[in-house]
Every structure is written in C-alpha cells, then in structure tokens.
Amino acid sequence: MKRLLIVFHAPSDNTRKLRDGMQYAVEQCIQTDELGVQLLIKSPFDTTPDDVLAADAIILGTTENLGYMSGALKDFFDRCYYPVLEKKQGTPVAAVVRAGHDGTGTCNALKTILTGLRWRWVQEPLVCRGEWQEQFVLDCEELAQAMAYGLAEGMI
Template identity: 40%
Template sequence: MKHLLLIHVGESGRTARLGAAVAAGAKQSGAAIELRHLRAEQATVDDLLWADGLLLGTPEKLGYMAGLLKDFFDRTFYPAEGRTLGLPYALFVSAGNDGSGTVRAVERIATGYRWKAVAEPLIVIGEPDEAALAQCRELGEAIAAGLAAGIF
C-alpha cells in the first residue's frame, strides 16, 4: 500500500476547506493508499520519510507561502536530504492575489529536495466556490490513483 501525505496550513478558513476537499478526493479514489492528513506545524521529518507522495497546501501570504509551511521545510530539509529524491508532489494555493509568488517559492524549495511535480499547481483565488472544491477533489483523486497505480 502506498503512503500519501497531505500537509496544509490552518485548521479553519479557505486553505483548510481546500485541504478537506483534496483529502476527500484522495479517499474517494478507491486507490490502495494510506492517507496521512496533517497541518504543517504537526508534520515531522518522519511523516515526510513515510510518504510515497505528497500534497501541499498553503495560503498566499504577502506573495509567499505561509510561514508554517516554510517552517516545515526548514525543519525537514537537512534531516531528509537525499532521502526523498523524486518524491511526487502537487501543490494547492488559496490566493488573495494571483498565487504566482507562492507557487514559485514552493517550487524552488521542492527543486532543492529534488521532488517531482506531478500536477500543475492549483490556485484558488478568493473564496472557494463549488467549482474550486471540485477541482481540489479531482486533484486528490488523481494523485492518489496515480500513486497507487505506480504512474509516479
């Protein structure tokens, strides 16, 4: 069974709603995966090393990722260095602006880990509507199914 780690920032608000939708999609995929859904401040290097795939969610904060996601990266980079090469990941962003700075920042760090993006970043601008939540469910479902099928 493959392990899928979903990390997002916040327990309420927009990003939490997006994260819940991504998790629901992963669960409804029917794929043979084990999902571990954590807030960024709870996630540890052990969680990262457990993962066969990764979903990351963050709000846009002043054109950057949330500090708690950056903190996760800071806490795990050196202990995990060289141990997560090629890890497939996908990103979702709750944006107030255009989310592009947030995406660039996360992609730059993911490049340092040598992870592999397996989906285009999903940027939801403003309050998530049903269409945005459906996109999040589709993202979770696609990543879970692809991971279980060995596509990535």
C-alpha cells in the same frame, strides 16, 4: 501499501473546506476502488521528517501570505529540508495555493524549495485565486484523486 501525505495549512473555514474536500475524495477512492493507498493529513506544524520519509507522494497546501507561502509551510520546510534531502529525491509532489491575489510569489517559492529537494512535480501548482468559489473544492478533490490513483497504479 503506498502512503499519500497531505501537508496543508488551513487557518480559515475556506481553506479547511479545501483540505477536507481532498480528504473526502481520497477516502472515497480508497473505499470504492480498494486502492492500496494510505492517507495521512497533517498540519505543517505537526509534520515531521519521519512523516515525509514514510510518504510515497506528497500534496502541499498553503495560503498566499504577503506574496509568499504561509509561515506554517515555511516552518515545515525549515524543519524537514535537511533530514529528508538525500533520502527523498524524486518524490512526486503537487501543491494547492489559496491566493487572494495571483499566487505567483508563492508558486515561485515552492518551486525553488522543491527544486532544491529534487522532488518531482506531477503537475503545475493548483492556484485557487481571487474571491472564494465552491469550484475550488472540486478542483482540489480532483487533484487529490489523481494523486491517489496515480500512486496506486504506479504512474507517479
């Protein structure tokens, strides 16, 4: 059984909609197509190095805060970086950034940290920028489904 870990900072109703949409989409794939994927969704504050070590692929979710990732996701990296550094190289990863502005600083910070971890991007970060749109939820669902199917089929 493969494990997909979603580490998502969701401090607002809208970001919880993104996270919950991802959860719903993956759970539907697991139930409908009987994918051999286990889903674990955690807050960055609750995610431990052991969670990362047990994951076969990871989706990160963050808000854009002052042109950077959320403090919660930064805390996750501060606690987990060195304990997983040598053991999780090549881990497939994707990211969602909820950006009120452009998300560039947040994406650059994520790319820098993930380059250091030597994790492998499976797609460019999904940036949900500007005023809230319900399409953001659909985009997140699509990303999560692609990760689940890719993981189940050994494509990522």
